[in-house]
Amino acid sequence: MKDVNVADEVTRAAVELFAAQGYANTSVQQIVEAAGVTKGAMYHYFESKDDLLFAIYDRMLSLQKSRLDEIIARGGPTDVVLHDVCVDVIETSIDFLPEGTVFFRSMHMLTAPRQQEVTRRRRAYHDEFSALIERGQSEGRYRTDIPRPVLIANFFSDVHYLSHWYSPEGPEDKSVVAEQLTDLFLSGIASSSGRSDG
Known part of the structure; x- marks a missing residue:
């Protein structure tokens, strides 16, 4: 195996094992065996199991x-x-559905500094998302009768719930689902003057 593939193989094996048997029940030995690498090779890229769990989410969050x-x-x-x-955040969340599922199920097991880093990174994303809604509100496009954090929570609860029902093998195409959820969200936050149903 080429050295450049070690991190990818370890990550893939970890996601599969964490999903199948849980983060707490998975050992580093099981991960390296499933990845077909040595512990030394794994530790070259990941300092610990905690570091690996963070890296799984970091990959998705960095892309988004x-x-x-x-x-x-x-x-x-x-x-x-x-x-x-x-549309993009829904599609990428579907692309990384196993990683997202594993992470949200196991996030509470991260060390405190890692949890704080995740919170900081997610807040940075949400702040930019919030700024877009704020801009639309100032333009009269979006409703202002509901606090912005509630509007944002409404959207991201749908994103985080994807793992409970969406299946890549199912009949729903990810692009169609992304458009449908986006349409529902944008229709819901449209100001009364901006809606076409009146």
Whole structure:
């Protein structure tokens, strides 16, 4: 195995094992055996099992944050930008469904510094997302009768709930699901003057 693939193989094996038997019940030995690498090779990339769990989520979060930044940097009308951001976070969450499922199930087992780092990273994403909604509110596009944190929680609860019902093998195409959930969210936050149902 090429050295560059070690981290990917270890991560893949860890996700599968954590999903099947839980983070607490999975040993480093089981991970390296499933990955087909030595402990020394694993420890070259990951300091501990805790470090590995964080890396699983870090990969997904880093991708979503860079995609968010790209979409915002493209510019355009607020409703188009927010639509594209919502679709992207749903699609990438589906792409990383096993990683997300494992992480949310096991996040409380991270060390305190790692938990704080996750909170900081997620807050950075949510702050940019919130700024988009705030911009739309100032333009009269989105409702202001419900606090912004509630609007944001409404959207991300749908994203975090995906692992409970979505199956890549099922009939629902990820792009269709992303558009449908985004449409439901944007319709729900549209200001009365901005809605087309009146």
